[in-house]
Each structure stands twice: as C-alpha cells, then as structure tokens.
Amino acid sequence: MSIKFGIREKLLAPLIIGLAVIICILFLFVQPTQFKKAKQQFIESQTNIIKTLSPSIISNILANDLAELHRIFENSQLIHKDEWLYIKLLDQEKKQIYPIFTSKPETSDTLIKINFTIEENLEVFGYLTLHTDWKKTKEKELKSIREINFSSILLFFLIAFTSFILQTKWIYTPILKLKEVTSQFSLGNYSENLPTITQDEVGLLSSSIEQMRDKIQNTMNELIDGEQKQRAILDSVPDAIITIDDKGIIQSFNPGAENTFHYMASEVIEKNVTKLMTPEFAAHHDDYIQNYKMTHKSQIIGLQRELYGVTKYGEQFPIELTINAKTIKGKTLFTGVLRDITERKKVDRLKSEFVSTVSHELRTPLTAIKGSLDIITNGLNLELPEQASSMLDVASRNVERLLTLINDILDVSKLESGEINFLLEDIKINSFIEDCIELNQEYAKKHKTKFVCTQCENDAVVNADKDRLTQVMSNLLSNAAKYSPSDVPVEIFTTIHAKKLRINIKDYGPGIPEEFQSVLFEKFTQSDSGDTRKVGGTGLGLSISKMIIEKLGGSIGFDTIVGKETTFYFELPINNEQ
Amino acid sequence: MYKTTIFLLPVFLLSLFSLHAQAENKAVYTIGIVPQFEIRHIRKIWNPILNEIKRSTGITLKLVGSPTIPDFENEVLAGNFDFAYMNPYQILLAQKSQGYTPIVRDNGRKLHGIITVRKDSNITSVKELDGKKVAFPSPNALGASLLVRADLQNTYDIKVQPVYVKTHSSVYLNVVVKQTTAGGAVQKTLNQQKENIKAALRVLHRTPKVAPHPLAAHSRIPTSDVKKIKQALLELGENKIGKSLLAKIPMKKIGDASMEDYFPLYKLNLEKFISK
Numbered sequence: 041m042s043i044k045f046g047i048r049e050k051l052l053a054p055l056i057i058g059l060a061v062i063i064c065i066l067f068l069f070v071q072p073t074q075f076k077k078a079k080q081q082f083i084e085s086q087t088n089i090i091k092t093l094s095p096s097i098i099s100n101i102l103a104n105d106l107a108e109l110h111r112i113f114e115n116s117q118l119i120h121k122d123e124w125l126y127i128k129l130l131d132q133e134k135k136q137i138y139p140i141f142t143s144k145p146e147t148s149d150t151l152i153k154i155n156f157t158i159e160e161n162l163e164v165f166g167y168l169t170l171h172t173d174w175k176k177t178k179e180k181e182l183k184s185i186r187e188i189n190f191s192s193i194l195l196f197f198l199i200a201f202t203s204f205i206l207q208t209k210w211i212y213t214p215i216l217k218l219k220e221v222t223s224q225f226s227l228g229n230y231s232e233n234l235p236t237i238t239q240d241e242v243g244l245l246s247s248s249i250e251q252m253r254d255k256i257q258n259t260m261n262e263l264i265d266g267e268q269k270q271r272a273i274l275d276s277v278p279d280a281i282i283t284i285d286d287k288g289i290i291q292s293f294n295p296g297a298e299n300t301f302h303y304m305a306s307e308v309i310e311k312n313v314t315k316l317m318t319p320e321f322a323a324h325h326d327d328y329i330q331n332y333k334m335t336h337k338s339q340i341i342g343l344q345r346e347l348y349g350v351t352k353y354g355e356q357f358p359i360e361l362t363i364n365a366k367t368i369k370g371k372t373l374f375t376g377v378l379r380d381i382t383e384r385k386k387v388d389r390l391k392s393e394f395v396s397t398v399s400h401e402l403r404t405p406l407t408a409i410k411g412s413l414d415i416i417t418n419g420l421n422l423e424l425p426e427q428a429s430s431m432l433d434v435a436s437r438n439v440e441r442l443l444t445l446i447n448d449i450l451d452v453s454k455l456e457s458g459e460i461n462f463l464l465e466d467i468k469i470n471s472f473i474e475d476c477i478e479l480n481q482e483y484a485k486k487h488k489t490k491f492v493c494t495q496c497e498n499d500a501v502v503n504a505d506k507d508r509l510t511q512v513m514s515n516l517l518s519n520a521a522k523y524s525p526s527d528v529p530v531e532i533f534t535t536i537h538a539k540k541l542r543i544n545i546k547d548y549g550p551g552i553p554e555e556f557q558s559v560l561f562e563k564f565t566q567s568d569s570g571d572t573r574k575v576g577g578t579g580l581g582l583s584i585s586k587m588i589i590e591k592l593g594g595s596i597g598f599d600t601i602v603g604k605e606t607t608f609y610f611e612l613p614i615n616n617e618q
Numbered sequence: 619m620y621k622t623t624i625f626l627l628p629v630f631l632l633s634l635f636s637l638h639a640q641a642e643n644k645a646v647y648t649i650g651i652v653p654q655f656e657i658r659h660i661r662k663i664w665n666p667i668l669n670e671i672k673r674s675t676g677i678t679l680k681l682v683g684s685p686t687i688p689d690f691e692n693e694v695l696a697g698n699f700d701f702a703y704m705n706p707y708q709i710l711l712a713q714k715s716q717g718y719t720p721i722v723r724d725n726g727r728k729l730h731g732i733i734t735v736r737k738d739s740n741i742t743s744v745k746e747l748d749g750k751k752v753a754f755p756s757p758n759a760l761g762a763s764l765l766v767r768a769d770l771q772n773t774y775d776i777k778v779q780p781v782y783v784k785t786h787s788s789v790y791l792n793v794v795v796k797q798t799t800a801g802g803a804v805q806k807t808l809n810q811q812k813e814n815i816k817a818a819l820r821v822l823h824r825t826p827k828v829a830p831h832p833l834a835a836h837s838r839i840p841t842s843d844v845k846k847i848k849q850a851l852l853e854l855g856e857n858k859i860g861k862s863l864l865a866k867i868p869m870k871k872i873g874d875a876s877m878e879d880y881f882p883l884y885k886l887n888l889e890k891f892i893s894k
Contacts, residue, residue, distance in 0.1 A: 104753065106795065107787030137795045141814050 047215060051207045055200035062196050066189045074188075078181040082174045083152060086123070089116070090156045090168060097129070097158050098165045106137060113138055125151065126171035132164060150175035214242045218249060230257045280378040284313045285371065286333055288326060300359075300380050302352040313376075318348045318356055332365060333372065341365050349378065357382045392457040399450045403443065410439045448580040451511075452563065455587040462505040462591065466615060469500045469541060473532060476513040483518055488526040491517060495533035500541045503615040508588045512596075515581040516545045516608045523549030523606070536614065540594075544609040551602035560598070561586045585610070645843055646678040650699035652690050652708065652831070657683040663866045670854055670863070675846040687758065694718070701847070703833045703867070705760045706880050707888050712834060713877055720832030721848045723879065726871030728827035731765035732808065734793055735800045737820045744823045748776035750799035753783045753792040757893030759802075762786060765825040766802035768886040787811065794818045829879035831867075 045053075093112060100109040109129070117124045125145040129138040145151065150173050158166040217235040224232040234250045274281055280297035284290050290313050293305040301308075301316055308315070314322035332341065341363055349359045360379045365372055413436045416422065417429070424432065454460045477491045484490045502509075520530040524547040531546040552560060564579040589596045594612040649668070651660050661681060668679045679701060684690035694702050697716040704712060706729065712718035733752070735741045741750075747770070754763040757780070770776055781798050783789055786807035793801040794815060800822060808816065833851070835844045854860030855872035864872050 104781055104783040104792060104797065105785065105788045106783065106791035106797070107785045110787075110791060131797075135796070137791075137797065140791070140794050140818070 047212050048208060051212065052204060055204055059193070059196060059200060063193060066192060071185055071189060074185045075181065078177070078185070079152075079174065082177050082181075083154060086152075086154055086170060086172050087156065089120070090154070090170060094156075094158055095160070097168070098160055101131065101137075101158070101165045110138060120172070122176040123172045123174060124170065125173050126169075128169040128171075129158075130167040130169075132166065134167065137166070145171055145173075148173070148175075150178055210238070210240070211242060214238075214246065218242075218246055222249060225253060225256070230260070278379075280376075280380075282313065282316070282376045282378065284374050284376070286329055286374075288312050288314060288329060291373065297378070300351075300378065301349065307352075316349055318350055321347055329374070346381065349380075358385050389457065392453045392459075395449060395453045396457075399446045399453070403446050403450075406439055406443055406446070410436070410443065413439060445578045445580075448578045448584060451584050452580055452587070455584065455591070460508075460591075462508060464503050464505055466501045466503055467506055467509065469502060469534060469543070470496055470498060472506070472509070473513075473534070473543065476510060476517065477532065479510070480514055480517045480521070484521045484530065487521040487524065489521050489524040490529050491521070491532055492529040493532045495535075498534055498536065498541075499616075500534070500536060500614050501616050502541055502612040504592050504612060505588075509592070512585040512588050512610065513543070515585050516610075519581065519608070520545050520547040520549070520606075523547055525549060539614050540611045541614050542609050542611045544607050546605060546607040548605045551604055551606050552598065552600045553602060557598075557600070561596070644676065644678075646680060647700035647839065647843070648682045648698070649679045649701040649703070650682050650684060650690060650693060651703045652705055653684050653687055657685075667851075667854070667863050667867075670860060671847055671850045674850040674853065675843075677843055677847060679847070687756070697836060697838075700836050700839055701833060702836075703831060705831050706828050706883055707758070707760050707764055707892075709832055709834055709877075709880055710883055710888075717837035718834035719837065719844075720834045720875035720877060720879065721844060722851050722869070722872050723832040723875035724830045724867075724869040724871060725873030727830060729761045729765075729804070729830045730827040731761040731763075731769070731825040732803055732805055732821050733766060733770075733800050733823040734790065734803060734808065734819045735822045736793055736796065737818055739799070739820070741799065741822060744770065744774050745776060747778050747800055747822075750778055751781050751797070752778040753781045753789040753798040753801040755784060755786050755789055755803070756782055757891070760828075761804040761825075762789065762802045762807075764888050764891050765828065765886070767891045768888055769823075769825040771891075772886065790815050790819060826882075828883055829875070832875040832879070 093116060096112055097109060100106070100112070113127050113129070117127060126142065127138065128136060128144075131137050152172050152174055154170045154172060156168045156170065157164055158168055214235065221232045221234050224230075230253055234246050234253070274294045274296075277294065277296050278299070280300040281292070281294040282290060282297050283292040290308050290311055293303070293308050295305075297303075298305060303316075314325055317325060331337075344360060344362050346358060346360055348356045350356055358381045360381045362377045364375050364377075366375065367373075413432060416424075417432050417436065451460075473493060473496050477493060481491060517530065517532075524530050528548050531544075533544050533546070535542045535544065561582050563583045586596050589610045589612070592612060594610055596608075596610040598606060598608045600606040649664075651664060653660065655663075660683070664681055668681065672678050682693075682699060684693055690704075691708060691711070693699060694704060694708060694712045695715050702712065702718060704718075709718065709720055733744065733747070741747065754766070757763055763780075763782075767778075767780065770778060778800075781792065783792050783798075783801075786803045789801035789803045790808070790811055792798045805821075805824075808819070808821070811819075835847075851864070851872060855864055855869075864870070
C-alpha cells in the first residue's frame with residue numbers, strides 16, 4: 041500500500057497551518073494595529089514636546105524676544121531635524137512671527153500636521169502649526185514591528201521545528217522501525233527482533249506486537265505440526281484422495297491416488313480431473329459442478345457411488361467414490377475419496393457364482409427328493425405306519441423349507457449380481473392387489489386370519505415387473521399373516537401422494553421391537569430369532585423385497601407400534617400417461 | 619578648543635618666567651565687566667588679559683561677575699569694583715558718584731546707534747516714525763536705545779512707542795515680521811545678522827558718534843598701580859598676540875581714555891531716557 045500522507049506529513053501539517061495562521065494574524069491584524077498605535081504615540085510625543093516648549097514660547101512672546109523665540113524653534117528644529125520639517129507660529133492676531141523666510145514643505149504621505157494653541161490660563165498667546173515627518177520614526181517602528189514579527193515567526197518556527205523533530209524521533213521513527221519489523225513478519229520472518237522503545241504508547245504497541253508475534257509463531261508452529269500430521273495421515277491412507285476446484289482443476293493428489301491412478305501428483309495437479317474418468321462420466325462432470333454451484337444441492341455429494349476410473353495407461357477399473365464439497369472463502373473445493381474395488385468386485389462375482397452353483401447343485405437333488413417324498417405320501421396310496429408317515433411329513437416339510445431357502449438365496453445372489461432382468465409392463469394396481477390377495481388367501485387361512493382390502497379402489501397404473509412385484513406382495517402378505525393374531529384380518533389399502541402410489545399392508549400383531557427396526561431389511565433377519573421356528577421363513581424375504589422395489593425405482597418401509605400394529609408399505613411412481 | 623590651547627601655551631610659559639621677576643608686587647584688585655555677554659564668555663575673553671597684566675606687573679586683577687546690567691550698575695555706583703569696564707553712559711554716572719576715571723578705550727572706532735526699517739517699508743524719513751512702534755533691545759542700551767531715543771527726541775522731536783525686545787537680534791526680527799515699524803540697534807550687531815535678515819532691512823538713520831566703552835579705575839587705587847596696569851595694557855596692544863586678545867573685548871586699537879572723550883554725552887541728556 042502506498043502512503044500518500046504519512047505520519048510525518050500529518051505531524052507537519054498542523055505546524056505549517058499554525059505558522060500560516062500566525063503569519064496572517066501578525067501581518068493582517070497585529071502589524072496594522074501596532075502601526076496605528078505607533079503613529080498615535082508619535083503624534084502624542086510631538087505634542088508633548090511642543091507642550092514643554094510652550095512656557096518659554098509664551099515668555100518670549102510676552103517679552104517680544106523674537107530672537108530667543110527663533111532660537112528656540114531653530115534649536116528644536118535642529119534637535120528634531122528628521123521630523124520637524126516646518127514650524128509656523130502666529131501671534132494672537134494670527135500674524136506670522138515664525139518663520140520669516142522658510143516656506144511650507146511639500147506634503148508627503150508621512151507628513152503629519154499638528155495644530156497647537158499656545159495658551160495659559162485660558163489666555164491665547166499664539167497658534168503653532170507643526171509639520172512633522174514621521175518617516176524615520178515610521179521606518180524605525182516598522183523595522184521594530186518587523187523584527188518582533190520576524191522573531192515571533194522564528195520563535196514559533198523553532199518551537200514547531202523542534203516539536204516536529206521530537207515527534208519524529210518519538211513517534212515516527214519507532215513506528216517506522218515497527219513497520220520494518222512487521223514487514224518481515226509478513227514475509228514469514230518472525231525471528232526479527234523488535235526495537236527497544238521508550239516506555240510510552242509506542243513502546244506498548246511494540247510489546248503488543250511482540251506478544252502477537254510470539255502467538256502467531258506458536259500458532260504457525262502448531263499449524264505446521266498439524267499440517268504435517270494430516271499430511272502424514274493423508275500420505276499413509278491407501279485410498280485415493282483428490283481435491284478439485286469448482287472448475288474441475290486438481291488441487292491435491294495424495295500418494296494413495298498416485299498408486300491408484302499411476303500418475304505422479306506433479307503430472308496431474310493443475311490439470312482437469314476428467315482425465316481420470318471414463319468419457320461417459322466425464323461428459324456429465326462439468327454439469328454436476330455447475331449445478332452444484334448454482335443450487336448448492338447435488339444428488340452425488342455425500343453419497344457413495346460406484347463407477348469407473350481410468351489409469352495413466354488408459355485402463356478402466358471400478359471405483360467406489362464419495363464426494364464432499366466445502367466452500368472456503370467463497371471458493372468451492374470438492375474432495376473425492378476413491379477406492380479401487382476391482383478385487384472386491386472379483387470376490388463378489390466369485391461368491392455369487394459359487395452360491396448360484398451350489399444352490400443349483402443342491403436344488404436338483406432336493407427337487408428329486410421332494411418329488412420322491414410326494415409320490416410316497418400322496419401318489420402311491422400306501423398304507424404307512426403312523427410313525428413312518430409322521431417322519432415322511434417331517435422330511436417333506438424340511439425339504440420344502442430347504443428349497444425355499446435355496447430359491448431365496450438364488451434370488452438374492454441374482455439381484456446382487458444384477459443377473460435378473462426385469463420385464464417391465466403397466467400394471468393396474470386395483471386388479472393386481474385383488475389377484476395377490478386371492479393368491480395368498482389360503483396361506484392366511486392357515487394362520488387363522490384373512491386379507492381384507494379396505495381401500496383399493498383407484499385406477500393407478502405402475503410400470504413394473506409383475507412377477508417380481510407379486511413376489512414382494514406375497515412376502516409382505518405372508519409376513520403379516522404370520523404375525524397377525526388369530527381371527528384378526530390383515531388390512532390392505534392404497535394411498536397416492538405426489539404422483540407416487542403407496543400400498544400398505546397392516547397387521548395388528550406384536551409390532552417390531554425397537555432393536556430390530558434398523559436391521560430389518562438386512563439379510564437373514566427376523567424380528568424374533570426365537571420365534572423363527574414358530575412363524576417360519578428364511579429371513580431373506582424383506583431383503584429381497586427391498587432390492588426388487590429399489591431396482592424398480594421405488595422405496596420400501598414400515599411403521600410400527602410395538603404390541604399393537606405394524607404397517608409395511610412400498611411406493612412406486614405412477615405411470616398413468618395413457 | 620585646540621586652537622585656544624595652542625594659542626595660550628606661549629602665554630602661559632611667558633607668565634611662568636615673569637612670575638619670579640615681578641614677585642615683589644602682590645597687590646590684588648577686583649574688576650567688574652558690564653554683562654553684555656554671558657559670564658562664561660566674559661571670563662573667556664578677560665582671564666587671558668588679566669593673566670598678562672599679572673605677568674607683566676605682578677598685580678592680580680580678580681574678575682567679579684554681575685548677573686544683570688542693573689546689578690552691575692548698582693555695584694559700580696556703590697564703588698564695589700576697583701576696576702570696571704562699562705559703557706560710555708555708565709562712566710558718566712560712575713565718575714560722578716565714585717570718581718571712576720577712564721584709563722583705556724578703543725581708539726579705532728566710535729559708537730553710534732542706527733534705526734532700521736524693512737527694506738520694503740514706505741518710511742523714508744525719521745519723522746514718519748512719529749507715534750509708531752519702535753523696537754529696542756532694552757531701555758538703557760547705550761547705542762541701540764539711549765542714543766537713538768535721545769536723537770529722536772532731541773533732534774527730530776518725535777515720540778515713538780518703544781517696544782523692548784531684550785536683544786538686538788530680536789529688534790531686527792520684530793522689524794522683519796512687522797511687529798514694529800522700526801528698530802533701534804548698532805551697526806555691529808546688524809552686520810552679525812544672517813544674510814536674509816540683513817537683506818530684508820534698510821538703515822533709515824544713524825545717530826551722532828560717541829567714544830566706546832572705557833576701562834575705568836576707582837579713585838582709591840594708587841596711581842602707580844593704575845599706571846602700571848594702563849602701561850601693561852597698552853604694551854599688550856603692541857604685540858600681535860596681545861592685540862588679538864584685546865580685540866575680543868572689543869578693543870581693536872587700544873589707546874588712552876579720558877573723561878573728555880565722554881563729555882559730548884552730557885549734551886544728550888541721556889538721564890531723561892534712562893529707565894531706573
């Protein structure tokens with residue numbers, strides 16, 4: 041910052057103004073007044089001289105001693121030769137008796153005419169006129185006035201100058217020193233010693249700055265320590281951590297990122313992040329950022345997503361990405377934490393393949409066993425001992441259970457690996473619910489309850505896979521029937537809100553204990569494990585239902601009051617365009 | 619001052635030499651001088667002369683000052699001075715009352731009064747001054763006042779209004795500024811006036827001449843001492859230094875004086891014009 045008027049100029053300004061004011065006062069007011077006074081004094085002094093001469097003038101007039109009178113005037117004129125240019129004396133009859141031959145001097149600016157009546161005890165003896173020149177006195181007075189003025193100005197100037205010098209020494213110089221030292225601070229040099237300064241306010245300022253310097257230094261050290269620790273953490277994290285600005289330019293690139301993308305940090309910093317993305321994602325990346333800048337809302341911020349990254353060598357690999365945005369001093373920075381999930385994907389795939397293979401291999405013999413058991417119990421009309429019949433029944437039930445479990449595991453596996461293809465069609469919800477109820481009414485009877493549609497009259501249509509949606513309905517209805525008390529119906533009703541259709545299945549069972557509510561949709565979970573035997577099931581149904589509904593673009597959830605009721609529901613977008 | 623010192627040095631040296639020779643005469647007399655000038659001036663003129671007299675005769679003459687002319691006259695008439703330098707009219711009175719005898723006087727000139735008027739005045743004869751204001755220095759000034767007033771009355775039989783103006787210079791100024799029509803004075807003082815004053819004046823009339831101021835001795839002084847002093851003064855008039863000393867009295871040409879020189883004054887009846 042350039043300084044236009046520094047402290048020195050500001051200290052100097054009042055002194056200069058003061059000097060100017062004094063000069064103005066001296067020359068505009070004091071000098072004319074003194075001058076006028078001096079003139080008045082001069083006239084008075086001249087009059088006084090005449091007054092002192094007056095008695096001898098009277099005596100000589102009375103004695104007719106004109107010679108003495110002339111001598112007095114001539115002597116006086118000689119004594120006051122610089123001033124008394126002309127004296128005229130008239131007698132009582134105004135006849136001129138002095139001078140005889142001298143004529144009046146020419147008038148000039150400095151000539152003063154004083155008329156004086158020579159009188160004593162009210163008797164007039166003559167009239168004196170003095171033409172006195174106060175040029176010399178004026179010059180002398182002027183000189184003296186000027187000397188006084190000059191001395192005053194000089195004195196003021198000396199005082200002002202001394203004060204300026206002292207102020208400079210006491211205020212300006214220490215501040216300048218402080219400025220130099222603090223400039224060093226701004227360059228990061230905190231080791232510069234502060235000048236030792238007097239015990240005044242500037243000294244206090246200096247010690248305050250010293251304290252501030254120490255504090256800054258400590259804070260800086262702490263920050264550097266913290267920064268080093270953070271960097272050590274960042275450097276040791278196996279995940280890739282990349283920071284970009286709101287134009288997509290890479291600001292930081294940690295060692296984890298170097299390992300993941302095979303780029304050195306120096307190769308990508310200040311480059312656009314899109315070079316780390318597949319062309320399909322890169323095409324949308326700028327829009328994401330612009331959208332976030334405009335609305336500060338984003339569908340991708342804070343969410344974990346899976347997509348593909350591109351290495352330095354052009355290889356694509358799966359990554360798991362979480363993006364966070366932070367605005368610092370008006371600049372938005374986006375931090376992406378990425379993990380290479382190639383291995384995990386591989387393991388998942390192997391697991392799915394294993395499960396599917398194992399399930400398939402199990403299902404075939406089980407189907408054969410089930411068929412054989414059915415034939416033994418129902419097809420051959422054999423009279424079996426009661427004990428054998430009972431044992432066959434147990435075997436048949438357990439095979440059935442096992443098949444259901446395997447089918448569910450296969451469904452989960454297929455859903456997770458994405459092997460299931462949905463056959464989407466428009467489904468009229470009204471008739472769809474009626475069909476589902478009819479399909480599962482037998483099961484309800486088994487649990488001494490029934491399904492009642494309390495509010496299903498609407499003409500909503502959803503676009504979904506009918507079989508899979510039926511699977512979800514069956515799962516939710518069977519769960520409701522299982523937990524519903526005897527002779528209390530399960531209620532089914534639909535609601536429409538914000539172009540979404542909600543199907544609710546409400547039972548008046550024991551409700552879902554609080555500790556299970558959060559894990560209800562996870563695999564192999566049932567509200568009461570101890571109850572599994574009684575109610576049956578694999579604990580995969582809700583998990584499968586969730587996956588299906590989400591794959592269809594909907595959502596699933598429940599409301600429950602423990603000991604009173606539970607309502608499971610799912611929502612799907614309405615597709616009533618036709 | 620410097621000049622005076624140079625001038626007096628030889629006189630002083632001479633006196634030292636002669637003191638021894640004349641040591642036997644230790645007579646001391648007083649001398650009074652008419653105070654026409656300031657006493658300091660008078661002493662300056664007379665002391666060197668008195669020293670010369672003492673050097674050549676051994677007689678000491680002690681100068682006694684009088685503040686005013688009337689005081690001087692009173693002392694003369696009382697015979698307080700052994701020797702006295704006085705005006706011609708005063709010697710008449712002094713001779714009569716105390717027997718003062720003139721011993722020396724200036725033989726080079728005679729005293730007369732003048733009447734001046736302004737040069738542009740229309741007065742052409744003394745007669746025209748009748749009844750007019752005329753300035754005089756003082757009533758008893760011999761040449762300027764007594765001789766003039768006596769002449770005006772005795773010769774022209776006119777009366778003027780006298781205005782006494784103290785000094786001769788005042789007389790001339792009064793005439794010039796027309797305070798008076800004319801003024802009585804003496805030629806010598808007229809000559810001493812400034813040129814412009816002189817140029818503004820014209821001499822209308824001169825009175826008859828009389829012998830000037832004598833130095834007179836009281837009748838009680840031994841004739842031998844009077845003679846010695848007279849001799850000493852006459853000798854002084856013969857050398858250059860002494861002559862210049864005497865000229866200041868003024869006595870340009872010192873010579874004998876006798877009462878006869880002053881008899882014409884009697885005819886003027888001056889006592890009529892004296893103001894007592």
